[in-house]
Amino acid sequence: MNIEGYSYGKKEVPKSPVTLEELERLKQSASLTEEDLRHLKTAGDILEGQTDAVIDTWRGIIGSLPHLAYYFVGPDEKPDNEYKAKVKERFKQWVLDVCRRPLDQSWLDYQHEIGLRHTHQKKNRTDDATTPPHIPLRYILAFTAVVNDTIKPFLSRKGHSADAVEGMHRAWCKMVLLHVTLWSRAYVVETDW
């Protein structure tokens, strides 16, 4: 696996300002359970061959909305296809990481890194791109609804029971909200976050 700019677990990723103790409180706040983690493992196996189609689904929605497509556009007002392609590979890997990665210090650090890469602080830097420098938090949060809603059909495509799909989907939704919560740290002053 060699995905450009994907630095999960590498030492160039700065330490998250969020502690493991705080992460535990956030897991509790989202009611994320051991059962959810087991469901996510199965979800990872189901989604493994489908990540290209998953990202295409999300990109299709983003591409249909000019106010979202804007964040992939270069100074020539055309989509920056090289940037899009590189981000896509990391986004595909993210889908699997949501399902499989243990919630440890490396995970915590990389969530903060992902948050930063959506903001003025680090957007474009990984790929040396020239697209708009900051994705507003409101679009990240609102689009979470899409990420959670549209994953369900993909979870049901490998013949699992309706109950199993339901369990995996519930776990996915909680876990994605946990991710987005951590990404929001890059947008909010420490005392308010």
Place this chain on the structure above:
Amino acid sequence: MNIEGYSYGKKEVPKSPVTLEELERLKQSASLTEEDLRHLKTAGDILEGQTDAVIDTWRGIIGSLPHLAYYFVGPDEKPDNEYKAKVKERFKQWVLDVCRRPLDQSWLDYQHEIGLRHTHQKKNRTDDATTPPHIPLRYILAFTAVVNDTIKPFLSRKGHSADAVEGMHRAWCKMVLLHVTLWSRAYVVETDW
């Protein structure tokens, strides 16, 4: 209907800094459709007699987690029951408002008001209470997972088909994320939000 401190549509509610045009973009970003709004109307009828039980479910989880229960505690380190009771009535009404209120200027203004009432800017003020003055954004976002996950059994309690419950639940999840997105405005500087 006379709920203390519930000022939806009243002129003392300041205008939201978010425009209706931006709201339209956020609805699109969450893929909130006309069909979702129809599902939510039905959900409102189903939830109408159950709001007390819904809030008790959420409060049960909050109460079991000291780091969340903390925000309802007075200077004597005991739960402020008067404050809890008043907030509960508004929270119950919120469940129905999620399902029924048109997404107009009054709606937009009240979402911002709700956001402010979770922060330093306005927490405690409505009820003249003395609980901690600010609920961190991270707990609002993480707890959204609970609000979305736990509503589903309530939607299935009136004999609707699995498909209908699924449709209502999808709509609920999108709509709640739209709300939380607007509440986050009170936490983030304008240029980053």
